[in-house]
Amino acid sequence: MPLQRFQEEADLLSFKAGQPIFILGQPGDTMYVVVEGEVELSLNGKPIDTILAGGIFGELALIDDSPRIATATAKTACKLAAVNQQQFIFLVRNTPHFAIQVMKTMAERLRRETMLRYK
């Protein structure tokens, strides 16, 4: 499982099924790693993606300092590790595997969005 190191973090955030994690348009400077459970990303009520344990979301607002482009909701009860900008830079500097993992996730999403839009 990718990003498994976060499973050991003591201070995980817990969300109940249906609870919002962040909302479209909010400022955001935090990325999340799903440690347990599932998170749904949606835009204008349309589901975009389901993030499973080991997956990340919220990286866009953290990387380019701009508002959330989707709403994230706990699809099941879930536990998340939050990564702020300072921690993110630290992780990229010290664990290149983390940077590659984030890029792989973004590549997969970008590939999917681009192909859906132009197909």
Place this chain on the structure above:
Amino acid sequence: MPLQRFQEEADLLSFKAGQPIFILGQPGDTMYVVVEGEVELSLNGKPIDTILAGGIFGELALIDDSPRIATATAKTACKLAAVNQQQFIFLVRNTPHFAIQVMKTMAERLRRETMLRYK
């Protein structure tokens, strides 16, 4: 200008205006940095993006080992630095700024594609 270190590379690739750099569906394991000139990305004949000097393209196929999802054509005469997977991993490990720069580019594209698709 981002990624300016590539301006000093001796072995740049030169393309004439209109010359293809890669084609949709081709296998690809190389990312490019535009050092001089402009590159157009298109899909099924529709322009997606123009990459200016300092910008990167082709990072998706390199990151997730899959076929090109767009066609890249020299929009003007241009000079490119090619980055293969081995060089990419090296750059991520040794220059975290490079990793952040690639992520910012991907974030910008992902934000644009997602917003266009769901607006």
